[in-house]
Amino acid sequence: DSGVTQTPKHLITATGQRVTLRCSPRSGDLSVYWYQQSLDQGLQFLIHYYNGEERAKGNILERFSAQQFPDLHSELNLSSLELGDSALYFCASSSAGTRGEQYFGPGTRLTVT
Amino acid sequence: GNSVTQMEGPVTLSEEAFLTINCTYTATGYPSLFWYVQYPGEGLQLLLKATKADDKGSNKGFEATYRKETTSFHLEKGSVQVSDSAVYFCALGSWGGSEKLVFGKGTKLTVNP
Numbered sequence: 383d384s385g386v387t388q389t390p391k392h393l394i395t396a397t398g399q400r401v402t403l404r405c406s407p408r409s410g411d412l413s414v415y416w417y418q419q420s421l422d423q424g425l426q427f428l429i430h431y432y433n434g435e436e437r438a439k440g441n442i443l444e445r446f447s448a449q450q451f452p453d454l455h456s457e458l459n460l461s462s463l464e465l466g467d468s469a470l471y472f473c474a475s476s477s478a479g480t481r482g483e484q485y486f487g488p489g490t491r492l493t494v495t
Numbered sequence: 496g497n498s499v500t501q502m503e504g505p506v507t508l509s510e511e512a513f514l515t516i517n518c519t520y521t522a523t524g525y526p527s528l529f530w531y532v533q534y535p536g537e538g539l540q541l542l543l544k545a546t547k548a549d550d551k552g553s554n555k556g557f558e559a560t561y562r563k564e565t566t567s568f569h570l571e572k573g574s575v576q577v578s579d580s581a582v583y584f585c586a587l588g589s590w591g592g593s594e595k596l597v598f599g600k601g602t603k604l605t606v607n608p
Contacts, residue, residue, distance in 0.1 A: 384538065415595060425539075425584065425598040438595060472538060474596075481546045482527040482588020484596060486539040 385409065386487035388473050394493045400461040403490045407454055407475030413437070414456040415476070415484060416448055420469040431456055463494045497522045501585045501599030508575055508606050516570040516602045518559075518585035527588040528552075528561050528568040529596070534581045542570075542583070575606045 385408035395401055407414050416428040418441075427440035431450035442448075445463075450456040460467060470491050474484040502517040520528065527546045531539040543552030548563035557572045568585060585599040 384540070386538075413594065417596075424600045425596075427595045427597070430595055440595060474539075476594060480594075482529070482594045482596060483541065483544055484588075484594075485541065486531075488538040 384485040384487065386473060386475050386485050388471075388487035388490050390490060391488065392491050392493075394495065395463060396495055397463055397465060399463050399494075400459065401463065401492065403458040403460070403471055403473075403492075405456045405458070405473030405475075405487055407456070407473075408477075408485055411475035411477045411485075412454065413476045413478075414450055414454070415474040416442075416456070416458050417472045417474065418469050419472060419489070425472075428458070460492070465494050468492055468494045497526065497587055497589055497597045499585050499587050499597055499599040501602055503600075504582075504602040504604070506602060506604045508604070510577055510606055510608050511574045512606075514570070514572040514575045514579075514604070516583055516585075516604070518568045518570065518599060520566050520568065520585075520587050522566075522587055522589065524589065528559070529586040529588060530557065530559055530568075530570050531584045531586055531598075532581045533584065533601070539584065575604070577606045577608050580604055580606045 387406045412433040428442040430437040448458045470489045473487045476484045530542040532542045543554040545552040545561035551560045582601045586596045
């Protein structure tokens with residue numbers, strides 16, 4: 383158990399809908415990262431938050447957004463969903479000074495029908 | 496930009512065989528290097544890491560050495576077990592802005608009894 387929790391574990395929704403994925407980092411970790419894992423693209427970095435502030439963006443679509451709250455949990459919002467958004471979405475957290483060492487949650491499997 | 500190239504799988508071995516999974520990287524500066532493992536239906540687990548040249552990371556019988564001269568971080572294990580069957584990801588971590596991870600495409604390992 384990494385200490386990172388994600389909910390829900392599975393999500394099935396229709397095209398055009400909006401969903402919210404939730405992540406709670408390990409106790410004490412200020413950084414939260416979101417990654418997307420798909421068969422064709424592999425593991426892709428989406429976005430990084432540090433203590434409530436956006437630190438970096440990767441290959442994140444404009445239909446996607448995220449935020450980190452004062453209690454450090456984070457949410458990833460996916461809107462106007464398309465079939466191609468079906469993937470595993472992972473959250474990871476890290477503490478300062480660990481030179482990139484990240485701990486991953488179990489993931490949320492999103493299926494868009 | 497930073498990138499990781501990992502040997503294509505799948506790799507199938509018999510129990511007690513020697514394992515090597517090749518990983519090379521392209522990066523500016525002095526990145527950290529990681530191997531993560533993903534068991535079926537689970538999230539990614541940090542297997543081992545190395546933060547500077549000539550460092551050797553090791554865990555659970557797996558080893559990898561950070562070779563700056565050849566920009567490589569090959570994963571090895573002397574005697575694999577059926578329980579090692581999983582997907583292995585080589586990853587590169589950079590910092591000085593965002594400590595995001597850049598992943599290779601993953602190598603699926605199957606160990607037969």
